[in-house]
Amino acid sequence: MATDETAAQGFVRYTCRAEDMQIEARRVGHLRSGIRVFQHLSDYFATRLSPTEWPHCLMATVSDTVSTDRPSFLLVFGADHSVMDAYSMMLAISEIQRIYRSVLTGAGAELPDVGSYIEFGADDRAMGVTMTVDHPAVQHWGRYLRSGGGRFPAFPLPIAPRVTEVAGTFQESALHQSSLSSWVLTAPQAERLQSRSRAAGHSTQSAVFAALAATHQVLVGAQPLRCAMPVHTRYAPEHTHAMGWYVGLLPLEIDHTEADTFNELLARTTAAIDSTKSLARYPFPRIASLLGSTEMPRFVVSYVDVRFVPDAEQWQQWGVRPLRSSELSDDEVYLWIARSTGGIAVSARFPSN
Template structure:
């Protein structure tokens, strides 16, 4: 599953409709549960007069439903989806002083209206229309915070679905799980069945209560604060290769690059070797990035932010919401270190970062009097843990991010997909494309070198001789990392079969 821009997804031509949630004016009820720390800060950072509040902020998902479009059925599907997830019928009010307050509508209060866009049938034109609409209509301050669109393809008997939301009500995990959830709901409605009930559709507002309580316990001497303080010892968030940056106009969108680093045979060979030395692919990815950073830019230290999902209990396993924290990762390499040594150092760095797993990064930065947010981030996930991930590929499922206009942010998303290892990145318009290309090439070369480097170590070859390669499960003692760092995104068919410990996932946050 690629993580990309909507403009990079080829929408087939067809009949376009927007589907908008609606509520009566008196449907909103004040709710005493707080916003999470990051949600409150996020709302405070948004200019309420901005004519394009979704610009650079919205996220979403696009896929092709393998069934004909029936309007009433799809309308009921979306209505049930909003009734199920309190986060989709939650908003904020800024009427009083202080941080925004939560408002919630009842499950039965939401209706869905269809707005056909009759003069827009060409796929390219549809893409442009949707991109503009989402920038204009999606905001953390104005409900609805989530919109849907369909493009009916009458000739092929199916339809494209776009679901887009302000980041405040959706995270990367939610982007992934909604594809099969909406497909299941659509089939239930079509068959006249009741929707599946589950304890795993917990309220994001209930999570916020726990998050704020935990954040309030943080103090200057907390271990997480100490970890961040050391990470920010030079007084600034780390930048990616600042020496390569060139001036550029502030209104230029960031370039985006996606490529396959390793095909499946190459990747499986690397994974077999990692099993021998009892490292996980997540460790190998961070080590290879640190090595590429050293070789390409001469930097022996790679500091980056790592987004992780924070769903601490099974009740939030299938929830729509923003369950994300950010932890600091600081990998210091010795000069000339090889990839094998770099993996040991990367694993140690990831273990250090786990002290910040459960500490709100927003609150920690407040305690450290740091107003700056992360400018360089890396995320890794393995989509094979998503039951039905093969179907998601068949449905052309893609997770989407809005085009960014940042002059200094660089983010990398590395995905272990069914057919290989992929990397996507966005970077400033002033950063030379050839320099990013060279860095990504060096990253791929470092990963490819793992096989030869490990086999060149006699101790490894002797220890592994005649022994079958056994996969190390997420969070095992051999890996040295907890599930909160290394577990890839779970999306179970039966949520009750999963441990709560697998819910903290290293996925993108912004």
């Protein structure tokens, strides 16, 4: 192993050759129910995965010992989300399948060449160091946060905090969040939405956020729709299929006042996204440091198109299921809107109260 950074900076980076890596199997034994399997995997990933400890991704297999007609097993891949974005996890699906296929057939896995996330991170940090409070990105974020009293936008509908009595005093306490995942458009419906949007000169992404703005207009009223919007930062070709955290953050605000038609909402949505999308290139942690802010996003909406992820057309056949670990929060609302070969789906986590 070789040290690439000094311990004086707080972390030491070690690298080793790929051929020196080994995988160690650990047999758990027979678990008599699906609930026990779930509990074991949840506890195992919760206690073993960490962004500052090796490894930050683990795999487990669940063998079917009941069915005798066709032996099978379930593969569970877990990763710490602090160091691996959602797109990386989706890429892993294809890579794992190709590695298994390579072992079974003897053919090459044909994995793509990729760039180094470590080097990307170094460049990202170097860019951040050059920024000052006068930088346009810092100024934009400063205005955005000040308009919310120094905080990220909250979910625009009422959320009542959970209040419990402790030693005669009432305190707010966070709950485990609830979640949902639902299809909202079939593949043909998504195609029609795309055609409708393109005919007006806009993208499906704009159509999705325009629909959200229309909902906000009906349920909330005249004030703009405001949320944090994660976007990818895989700008270089060598990072297209790389593993890592390639995510920037946009301060989205859509003014839908007196927007009476879908075309008008589309135009305003596209303008709102275009006016801020360049900010994704600048690391938000550095921006927050320059602003003296320790606030965390509370209302987050993400849109991704995963149709062109390698082997995405096979996910339904493979029974792919993305899962998230539990979270504690009484005010965070996250929406993940994804377009795949099956249509458009929405996943969410939100307060259980």
